Amino acid sequence: MKTLVRADADAVLFSVKCFVAAMLAYYVALRIGLNRPFWAVVTSYIIAQPLSGAVLSKAVFRLAGTVLGASVSVLLVPTFVNAPAVLTLALSLWLGLCIYLAQLDRTPRAYVFLLAGYTASIIGIPSVQVPGTIFNTAILRVQEITIGILSASLIHGIIFPRSVTSLLLKRIDAILADARRWSIASLAGAREARLDIERRRLAIDVAELHQLSIHLPFDTERILPRVRTVRALQDRLSMLLPLASTIEDRLAELEGCPGGVPEPVSALVTRVRGWIDQECAGPDREASADALIAEARALEPIARQTPETGPETTLVWRDMLLLNLLSRLAELVASLRDAHLLRDQVRSPSFTAISPRIPELLRATSRRPLHLDRGLAMRSAFGTIATIAIGCTFWIATAWKDGGGAVLIAGIACALFGGFDNPRAAIGRMQLGSTIGLVASIFYAYTVLPRVTDFVTLAAVLAPMLLIMGVMMGKPTTAAVGVGFLIGFPATVGLNASYTPDFGPQFNGAIAQFIGIGFAMSTVGLFITIGAEDRFARLAKAGWRDVARRARGRAPDGARWMALMLDRVGLMLPAMGKGVDPGKPLLDALLDMRIGFVAGELDLLRKGATEEERVLIAETLGSVGDHFAHLRASKAGPPKPEVLDDIDRAVAVFARDEEPSRRRDGLILLTSLRRNLFPAAPAYGAAA
Template identity: 45%
Template sequence: MNIAPPINTLSNKAIAVMLQAGTLFLRTPAMKADADAILFSVKSFAAAMLAYYISLRIGLPKPFWAIVTVYIVSQTSAGASFSRGVYRFAGTLAGAIATVAIVPNFVNDPIVCSVVLAGWIGLCLFFSLLDRTPRAYAFVLAGYTASLIGFPSVLDPGAVFETASLRVQEISIGIFCAVLIHRYILPKRMTGQFTGRLSATLRDARRLADNALIGTPEVNRRDRHQLAADLLAIQGLATHLPYDPAPTPPRRLLQLIHDRLARLLWLAAEIEDRIAALHLADGGAPGELTALVSEVSVWAASAQTEEREAIATLLITHARSVQKRFRADGVMPGDRLAANLAGHLAEMIGLLEDCDRLGRSIAASGRLRDANSLHGPKRAKGYVYHRDLLMAGRAALGAITGILIGCAFWIWTAWPEGGMAVSILGVCCTLFGNFDAPVPFVVKYIVGSIYGVIISLVYSFIILPSVTEFWVLVAVLAPAFLFAGSLQARLPTTFMALGITLTIPILSPLGPYYTGDFATSLNSVIALFAAVGFGAVSMSLFQTVPVDGAINRLLRLSRRDVGRRALGKAPNEARWTSLMIDRTALLLPRLRLTGKAYPDVLDETLRHLRIGHVTGQLRRTIPHKSEIGVELRDILSVIARRFRGSKQSTTTDLPDLDLWVETLIEKTAGSELKNRLQIVDLLIDLRFALGLQTYRSITTDDH
């Protein structure tokens, strides 16, 4: 008997397996990235050709600026494209107005005119470096536009108003078309990216909390670094949410969840230290406390369920009762430490539960029904950016110096293409000025420009002379722009792609009519590479910040601010925490680039955060007219002096503080102060934050 299955059944199964395999393959991250890049490229090219067509139809003399604008404005998401378009328009308008005000008034003195234009560009760069939100792009474009219009207009100052007006029109058309296409044609919404990244961040937060209870120091350190990077990433996405076409969550919800995640980052380190000091893993702690830690660990690692919120409430109540019990018996150091740990556990549970509730509200793009039911603070600060006036001023001064050297060469040699070269130099200084080390990105741009020049020459003198119809022009331009656009959508090749997409429209005669001239093209190519090449040299000399210098600068500022916090002169708790989290996130990419070993630098920044937090709280709780208050002020003054110095303070620098703080804890615990329990808790926090590890030899066996 033949028992083989029918051939049709086998073939159907084979087809089903192949289709399933193909579907899974298309869903892989690599294929999804390729599909997104192709879609971005097609949409950008469509927007560029639409802008070019409109510019031609209304008779603008240099319609290629509309194409250039499309590729500068276009981003991979609808929200980012819209925000970039809005701020590019604002910056272009401001730069054009500044140019019209500067050039006619100073054109009779070329040196003064160059100084004023360079000063404007440097000022714009300065403000763009201080504002690390999408608004910074407006400042970049204000300097970019002044350079682009101002320096070439020196040779014809009477036409500067007309030139500025035409550039604004051409750029505005490019902005309009880019925003129109990316926002309404198969838009890639920022809201979906944000909620996906937020979900991953909340998972990382729970893993951090769980590992703080049962994990190893190395795992905990990695989790803290990951959460700091997550907070910077979701803030980068959140800044574009107001411009997204999809419904977006209220800003207050974003601020509330950020503040809780930021607080959780350092609170997990506090809990980890106390668990190690109490020897919970070795069974050195009371059974009640060990059971509480175990229950919290199980809850933190569990999946989302309807019972989760009720369990959280029960755990918080349990933790507070444990805290109260050990406080009542708090004669021995181990009891006080156990009470301190229980209080921190209750706070951590509340933070995690708040994050869950806020995350669900954000995912639903709705409002929080009852903010008063949150466990943490009801007021929110949100993300706070680190701003460094000195480094921003240094970069701006470096840009001014480089531009003035270029202007001096132009004036001295009377180079006919000098105005174009200096304008490109100014553009490079503004576009790449926000990097610590801009030269590698400029080199990528130069590589792209080389490809762009070759393609432009092929178009100019081989292909375009035979083109007489617009649709044919679109067809012949498509291969180069579609390929370059797909590269622009990928972060590693973005700057190389910009070198292609910005060079082809300018060097190819994409004007109202064909004007191919080899001598003109050659002069433009020479000006382009001379400007970008000198820009790379100039920025390497005047605008590059060594990565080790940037790391040490961030650490010095953190130590300085710890001293200020101890004196009561620094920002409030939420602002302080968010600022230090941002500094930690800024250190992460720099540490990957440095050749030196900084094994503990991120832990050091977190230590600064903890010290600043507890000293600020102690400063506010100092009792008046008491001996304990005087001693607290003296301790804070000593901490302020040691952290405001130029050298890093370590545990070995503070041996006398350990005994001093321990004595003050005993004195405060036995006093009649109303807030003595709060002060004792804060002094315990201070010992751990300072790294005074006497507590590591203390267990509740002391009683």
Template identity: 30%
Template sequence: MHVLLDRQGWMFSIKTYLASITALYIGLAGNLSRPYWAMATVYIVSQPLLGPTRAKGVYRILGTLLAGAATLLMLPHLVETPLLLSAAMSLWLAGCLFMALLNRGPRGYAFLLAGYTTAFIGFPAVTSPELIFDTVVARSEEIILGTVVAVLFAALVFPASVRPMLTGRIGNWMGDAAHWCRQILEGGRAHAPRNRLAADLVQFEALIEFLRRDDPRHAGAAVSMQQLRERMLLLLPVLSSIADRLGALRRHGDGLPDGLESLVEDIRQWLEAPTESPTHDQLRARISALKPQVDGDLQHLQLASLLLRLEELVDLWADCRALHQAIEQGSAPQDASHYRINTGSVAESRHVDYGMALFSALSAGIALMSYCVLWIGLGWEGGGNGAMMAAVAAAFFAAQDDPAPSMMSFLVWAVVASVVAGIYLFGIFPAVHDFGLLVLLLAVVFLPLGVLLHHPKTMLFALPLTVNLVALLSVQNTYSANIQSFVNSAVAMFIGIGFAVVMTRLFRSVGAEWTARRLVRQGWTTLAEAAEGRGQQDRERFAARMLDLLGLLAPRLAATPEGSDIASVDMLTEARVGLNILQLRRARLELPERSREAVERILAEIAAHYRRQAAARRPLPGDEALRGRLDASLSRVGGVAACKARDEALMGLVGLRFALFPDAEG
């Protein structure tokens, strides 16, 4: 109930309703064949904030034009062979959906629209294929009209910038990161802040795109956001490594060495109060002063590794602060160069699951094709509406692990929409004779629905209810409602969505645990490839890839049943293993031959370990022989003449030793 009392929600609803009525009026005045499509498009495109509305509008127009071109290519040539036309439409839907699933950002929306808009344009046109060009033009005009009106109203009528929301979100992220930093430096190991941070960082790219669309003046802030995301991604494994090193030194040694405890406490205070002493440069100087001689002694290596990670922490956090300040000011970063990052490689390192995307896309295509076979077999003249809705339902929820529950909800609210539409069409509209009265009567339903669209939780059912209601009302210049035609269209819609639900349950539904296992196996395979010298060898790019996996994995691990072996996997630890592998591979080339061969055998054993885990689909204990080789290599490499390659190799070996065998004594 509190949702309906939200002032911002009512402002959004009134603005969106006025935009939709404006689009409908223009469509009616222009004598468009289906002006209500323009009204529905306004509700589809409109978002509470300007940036997302502009982004969605741009990609909706692109998707519509692509769908129109595809329809013109397919329908005239295949309309005489309904099964071939259905197969072509289904393959087109699957192909577009595959591309949409590969593009997790706003760009994927264009492919999603292109997939199911072809069904919206093509299937109703099979009875009059000679008019297909006019039909494509008319549908494109109606959708583009609705999109342009939605964007204009969003930009001109009480525009809501994305900046305040982003400032709040980034402040929360910085707070989560600082809280986790302090917990680790105090000896805690809470996972909640880091999992929340990783999951949020997965959404960062979409927010950057929205900021760019929000206002050209925010281009500098978008650059700052991109750089902040890159540093926060690398902050996660650095903090995880610090937690392990501090824990090991406190457990197995005589406490922290002289000066280190006070340094850790000062860093913790610096995270809380950046304007007070000590400064970043003073902390760096104190870290350098504590660095021991790097040799084969495990205690020295642990301390050196810890101090190296503390150095990275203060550099990364200093940059994060500078970037946060730049974002709040809406400018490009002035001073964020303490930690150098290969920016181009990080931006291209998202995890892409081609197999799962193909499986999901083909499942949607099969659902549409199955309905079309039923439609053609029955010879049902009004069944085209069901094909349209089967395409929408199959495509719209394809990115979910188990789309069936959401599709069932879609079906339920479609039924509600048909009941409300029936009341309007046959109980109210016969008495309506002017546009002004129509506007007032529609406002009774659409204004509360607009408030529900403003909130993410209620939007999930409010959007299908609103759009289906607009489509079923079919407002045109002349009242021509026919109860037989209405019932036929509504039943076809229910059967189409229901068929998509059934086919999805048969072919597609998987649980969060199944997807979590798949993501974990992808991570293990990536680690094996890194150890074998294949795959992404750039440090920042590799870290971004593994942490993208962590962000996708975190919410799914939270949904796995208690006691599941996959819930024990810590992808952040795996990311640290990968970074140490890359460091070791780079350093081994300048070691003496015997040391290099020993390191290469270790890398081969690590690759085999992760290959075994991926094949077994569950975590396996590390081989004690591998631990022995790591300890032996630490001693052997420690005896090599001092040089940069030796120090890097020792850091890589000790990192692997404590990431793979954290509880084993040195």
């Protein structure tokens, strides 16, 4: 209840700031004599964000997109002035290209492409029948939109601003607290479904940090964290989920081995749990972490197979599991230590490194990759192109006077919601808001506005509708309805330079808007919408393809690759709130993440291995790569038994290696590969 009240209060404050910005934009547009100042009002709402830094960044992106879109419209309309059909096709192709690029970006910067696409349509489609006014129309739209951008940026930046930095710091603290909690649970052997879901939500948390970091350069805080430090923190956080799940698996497997978990190792696990709970976030974390890492290294078994110990295969497998467990335990401690160091560095008011490890962590940081589905992006682009092309064909063929408005609204709906998991439902909510807004605009235009004689009174009578609309736009659950209300009310109520009541054109425009949104709902259902199972299958196939590439040495470094796979897990998670059970796909995605990471590390180890080891690693990774390259969602299954034979032959060779560090690294990686690919296989060397 407290969270709900806070969310409602935030939405109300957001709405009040939006209303003030809209009235400021409207007043300025009127004072300088613009003839359609409602575009300034609409823009002030469109770029509004609860965070002041996000408003500024979105303003910059919108301004850039607006200028680009206006330039394209000025270029296209005169070029195809004598061929309206070709002009509409060119505008639809441009919007489709922009939607394709926007969906491939997947950051707030995608707004540049989105705005460039539908701004060209906003200016160009109405100019199809009056091409001679295109330049003036473009200049006026840019001026009106710029006023809306500047007004929203000013108001959201000075009235109770919510900085991106403050939210970022709160999210980092919350994520680290959650990570410590479920890491402790993993070390305690807890395997609760609730904890499993919470751990997987780390994928969404890391993605949120990435999105927030895009806005940091535009934030209003006096001292801003470095984006590179936030990216380094994301890399450390990305390692926590696979490490915790690996440790949990090894502890469970060791419990089933003769002798179980040795007492010294069990005591170390207990001390690590205590360190995570008490010392991990404290000032002495580095010294205590180094001591735990050294102890884990000292407890590692030699894990060497000799003619004397060869028959004791169960003991050898237990030693391999212990070696793997202790190495991953040390990595977990190091990752948590580094994550907290980076958290403190983000909070530091100085750019001076608070620890000698910070420069090293920053050097290892690179641009964070995101999952890109070019097929879905192309599908959205094609759906939008088809929507506009079919709509324009009907408009031109029937000479429907208001058909351009219907096509324009349909294109905007596709642009705004085409990338959603269920665009048809989102456009349906937009239709609901638009209908309410249209009814309210007609009521206002013929019962309220005729009695208004000054600006202050106008602002007062508009306040109820605009404040309600702002509250809807400020809450994620009703944002699509709010967008529809924005399109239906301010754009049609008559917020122009002077009041001119004309029921016929206004009613016809309302009908065109209603038909346009309904047409968009139909076309996205045909061309764009895909089911959750299909989306899961595409994500899984992309992961398998990348595992195969990494096994063959053709994938990015480990940190970037883990970030990419974790991003895919984050894309699967939202379906949990829509009645879809993603447990199996999520489980498979996490296994794929661990397998691919180990395969890449094994490929790196091959470069310094002996000739025999290089041959066996190549055979092992080749069979792993072939398995994942040929996986299909319809017939996914375990690897062939020959893959297990390849792994076991490589284990036998590495177990005889005279070089301790190479033997250790090889056995750690091969044990991980064996457990991840064949969790139900008998112990290494045991009879099947």
